[in-house]
Amino acid sequence: MNIILAGYNLDYETIRTMGEAHPELTSLTPETVSAAYARISRSPKPVNELRAIARTEVEKARQSNNNIVFEMGHSSIAEHAVFNIDVIGVSRLLVEEIEKFRLCSYTEKSQRYVLLSDDFVVPEEIRVVGMAERFAQLVRKQNAFYHELYDKLRPHVFARHPDLAANTKNQSLLEGWAKEDARYILSMATQTQLGMTVNARNLELVMRRMAAHPLAEANEYAEKLYDIVKPIAPSLIRYTKRTDYDARTGPDLTNKLASFLDLLPEMGKTSPKVSAVTLVHTTPEADDRILAAFIHTATRRSASDCLKTAAALSPDRKEEIFRTAFRHMQSHDAAPREMECVDLTYDLIVSASCFAQLKRHRMATLLSQDYDPTLGVTIPESIQEVGMVASFEDMIGRTEDFYRKLLTAAPVAAAYALTNAHRKRVLMKINARELYHIARLRADRHAQWDIRNLAKEMIAKARAVMPLTLLLATGKDDFAARRVEIYQD
Numbered sequence: 001m002n003i004i005l006a007g008y009n010l011d012y013e014t015i016r017t018m019g020e021a022h023p024e025l026t027s028l029t030p031e032t033v034s035a036a037y038a039r040i041s042r043s044p045k046p047v048n049e050l051r052a053i054a055r056t057e058v059e060k061a062r063q064s065n066n067n068i069v070f071e072m073g074h075s076s077i078a079e080h081a082v083f084n085i086d087v088i089g090v091s092r093l094l095v096e097e098i099e100k101f102r103l104c105s106y107t108e109k110s111q112r113y114v115l116l117s118d119d120f121v122v123p124e125e126i127r128v129v130g131m132a133e134r135f136a137q138l139v140r141k142q143n144a145f146y147h148e149l150y151d152k153l154r155p156h157v158f159a160r161h162p163d164l165a166a167n168t169k170n171q172s173l174l175e176g177w178a179k180e181d182a183r184y185i186l187s188m189a190t191q192t193q194l195g196m197t198v199n200a201r202n203l204e205l206v207m208r209r210m211a212a213h214p215l216a217e218a219n220e221y222a223e224k225l226y227d228i229v230k231p232i233a234p235s236l237i238r239y240t241k242r243t244d245y246d247a248r249t250g251p252d253l254t255n256k257l258a259s260f261l262d263l264l265p266e267m268g269k270t271s272p273k274v275s276a277v278t279l280v281h282t283t284p285e286a287d288d289r290i291l292a293a294f295i296h297t298a299t300r301r302s303a304s305d306c307l308k309t310a311a312a313l314s315p316d317r318k319e320e321i322f323r324t325a326f327r328h329m330q331s332h333d334a335a336p337r338e339m340e341c342v343d344l345t346y347d348l349i350v351s352a353s354c355f356a357q358l359k360r361h362r363m364a365t366l367l368s369q370d371y372d373p374t375l376g377v378t379i380p381e382s383i384q385e386v387g388m389v390a391s392f393e394d395m396i397g398r399t400e401d402f403y404r405k406l407l408t409a410a411p412v413a414a415a416y417a418l419t420n421a422h423r424k425r426v427l428m429k430i431n432a433r434e435l436y437h438i439a440r441l442r443a444d445r446h447a448q449w450d451i452r453n454l455a456k457e458m459i460a461k462a463r464a465v466m467p468l469t470l471l472l473a474t475g476k477d478d479f480a481a482r483r484v485e486i487y488q489d
Contacts, residue, residue: 004048007033009084009197030081030200031233035061038068038077062235070238078201078236083229085196087221091121093188093416094217096355098196101206102362105197111183111356111420112176112448115150118143119191124216125413126406138402138417139187145395149182152386160385180448181380184353184421185395188371200236203229208239212246214412276349277457279465283342285311286466290432291318293338294325322468323486329472331440331479339433342469344462346428351378353420354450358428361438365429370415373400377421378450396421432469435462444475 007030015028032054039050054061068074087098099106120139122132157178164170198206203225210222226240283289291310296303310318325336350358352371359366383392399417406414430438435458441447442455452475463470474482 006048006051009082012084029058029232030083031065031235032058032061034069034077034080034200034236035064037080038064038074065235069236075201078204079199081200081233081236083198083200083203083232085198085225085228086193087196088193089119089121089191090193090221091123091188091217091416092186092190092192092352092356092420094121094215094221095192095194096359096368097210097213097215097218098194098206098221099359099362100366101198101202101209103199103202104206106194106360108194108356109192111186111353112180113172115179116143116146116183116186116190120187120189121191121217121416123189123410123413123416125410126416129409131406131409134402135189135406135417138399139189142185142187142395142399142419143190145391146182146185149185149383149388149392150178152388153178153181153382156382156386178382180353181382184351184378184380184383184419185392186420187399187416188352188418188420189416200229200233204237204240207237208241208243209246211240211242276347277454277461278347279344279458279461280347281343281345282462282465283344286342286432287318287322287468289342290338290466290469291321293341294321294336297338319468322471326472327487331476335433335436337433339436339469340431342432342466344430344432344435346426346430346458348426348428348454349375349423350426350454351421351423351450352418353378353448354454355424355426356420357442357448357451358426358454361430361434363430363434363437365427367427369425371418371422371424373403373418373422375423375425377419378423379421380449392421432462432466435459435470436473439473440476440479442475443478445477447475 019028033051036047036050036054039045039054040047043050045053065077069077090098095108099108118140120136120143122136126132126135154175157174158165161170161174164174207222207225210218210225213219213222222240226237230237288307288310291313292303292306295301295306295309299306301309313321325338329335348358355368377396379389379392383389396419399419403414403417406417438455439459442451443459444452447455455475459470459473463473471486472479472482
């Protein structure tokens with residue numbers, strides 16, 4: 001066995017400096033790795049030799065990539081070229097669109113740890129209709145109120161948690177709690193930044209989808225991505241333009257559905273709640289399905305035989321098998337892959353603040369509607385405790401007044417004015433294994449309260465229909481106690 005480090009991430013400024021000092025290195029490109037790996041299946045040479053050849057023959061490597069990726073259709077070759085991209089000065093609304101691409105990696109500026117300034121995006125759509133100044137005035141008022149809230153909440157949080165406040169090491173934690181409650185009044189136009197890691201294949205998809213997006217900010221994002229990566233990897237990035245499939249399918253489908261649904265009676269709306277969790281579908285006989293998967297892994301029986309066997313076992317035997325499966329699990333361990341054989345679908349009503357965290361679970365299928373002020377807003381309890389609810393609701397009222405004006409003048413961009421407190425519906429499909437992951441991270445006491453409440457309600461409703469499958473689905477802080485409860489040790 002021979003394991004060779006083929007490469008690793010280098011800061012671009014380092015690469016540029018190397019190229020200046022050593023002109024022979026100016027042709028450095030991740031395309032050579034892709035070309036070398038593409039040749040593995042057709043050459044008897046060791047892959048490290050193939051890489052060495054590709055580095056000395058960059059144009060041949062590029063031609064090889066063009067042939068293999070685009071002519072022959074082996075697009076996975078482009079996944080070996082990886083980019084690290086700084087995304088600076090974009091809106092929170094655009095970030096929601098950026099992070100829909102699940103095969104990229106993101107780290108976003110936190111609204112818990114960073115006290116935000118007055119930076120925000122004024123969308124081109126709002127400039128065009130002559131409402132930029134009124135929009136800016138509204139956002140500045142929201143931002144000023146954010147700082148007013150933080151000044152009230154910070155001493156309140158410290159007073160509410162004297163044990164934690166006694167240790168100076170907890171200062172940033174307590175200040176973070178105050179910041180994340182104050183942020184509920186911040187708009188979706190608030191500027192943020194993120195680090196993004198993505199391979200060339202998925203980057204091409206990102207650019208194409210963003211080029212077709214109705215938001216001008218998304219179109220600009222696509223153009224700027226193309227400008228920075230095209231010179232570095234021209235042989236791997238080709239199809240980046242807007243397509244009818246990406247641009248027209250959504251609007252066409254919306255219009256077609258509207259024409260049909262107008263013929264149907266109006267259904268009742270869900271009344272606004274702090275959090276709304278509806279478990280709309282689960283895999284039938286979920287516990288038995290997971291049990292059948294365990295049997296399938298441990299034996300040589302067919303899937304149908306495993307399911308029959310699982311169904312025939314007594315309740316005590318079933319529980320014993322699940323206990324065995326979880327016996328050695330610790331709070332940091334992933335649930336067994338067999339848990340992926342069971343699906344759950346939720347209809348959720350979540351605040352923008354909550355969704356900012358929920359969207360990080362990219363293994364889930366998340367289908368979100370536009371933000372809808374008729375669903376009400378989520379107001380942190382701490383804001384009530386410091387006597388700022390009336391002021392908060394007044395700012396929400398001003399926000400929604402302007403939002404309604406934007407719906408007429410620039411409907412595509414209207415959501416920029418809404419706040420982190422505003423809500424939308426999300427259809428979320430996950431498997432039981434991912435629910436365990438969500439439980440560990442989001443049902444834990446260290447999680448932000450909004451998503452923690454959501455996660456706990458999701459787990460409770462799922463456990464009612466698959467109690468054995470979710471035997472140890474809980475936050476990290478409760479895991480040890482629940483383990484003792486189950487195993488008595």
